[in-house]
Amino acid sequence: MQRIKAPKLGNLWVHLSDDSKERIFEHLRTVIEQFRNLRAAKGTGVANIDGGPIFDPRLPGHSNWGPFSCIEDFHNALVDHQDIASITDENYGDLRELAAFYRKPWPHLVFTHGDLSSLNILCAEDKVVGIIDWETAGWLPPYWEYVTAWNASPQNAFWQAEVDRFLQPWPDAQRNDTVRRESNKPIPQTLEIREKREAKTWAGVLG
Incomplete structure (x- = not known):
């Protein structure tokens, strides 16, 4: 193993020409394509690279999640298992859209770095020579690389305008x-739905 000595792309950014930036993005697209060609072992769900819990401090409540047997279980955990698909209140139209997005037929998991901030990409001579901070890497839905890169760091806000240049755009995923x-926070209508279902379950048990 060799320690790479190279500056972070974010620290170089203001000094690079447009041509240099494009060459770096072209190389970065090739690197990410190589990520996407990797395949998880049979039976692997949403998990880290070893099949264990995902680490991501940006996820709500706690940093370690899963592993999950499928994308559906991962999505359910992201909304704290609230039944957002049953919401009818028009005031929660954005959550109904989120539920529809989560219900899409997701084809497969992809190998994902999970934190492609400009501060995690090392560059030299207009090439990507290293990518660091792999603790969030794992097997995740195909849109996850995009939303995590877009929200990588509040200190890296300029990066949001550049993400589409090296990753497949997922504007609906970001929204x-x-x-x-x-x-x-818990959604009142989902709490009501859950309480009714639990009441029916207990009625059946006691019935």
Whole structure:
């Protein structure tokens, strides 16, 4: 193993020409394509690279999540298992859209770095020579790289305008992930639905 000595892209950014930036992004797209060609072992769900819990301090409540047997279970955990698909209140239209997004038929998990901030990309001579901070890496839905890169760091706000230049754009994913991150409190209607279901369950048990 060799220690790479190279500056972070974020620290170089203001000194780079437009041509240099494009060459770096072209190389970065190639690197990410290599990520996408990796395949998880059979039976692997949403998990870290070893099949264990995902680490991501940006997720609500705690840093370690899962592992999950499928994308559906991962999405359910992201909304604290609230039944947002049953919401009918028009005041929660954004959550109904989030539920529809989560219900999409997701084809497969992809290998994901999970924190492609400009401060985690090392560059030299207009090439990517290293990527650091792999603790958030794992097997995740195909949109996850985009939303995590877009929200990588508040100190890296300029990066949001550049993410589409090296990752497949997922504007609907970003919009819905914003809704998810801003909806941490229990939703009254989902609590009511859960209480009714639990009451029916107990009625059946005691019946």
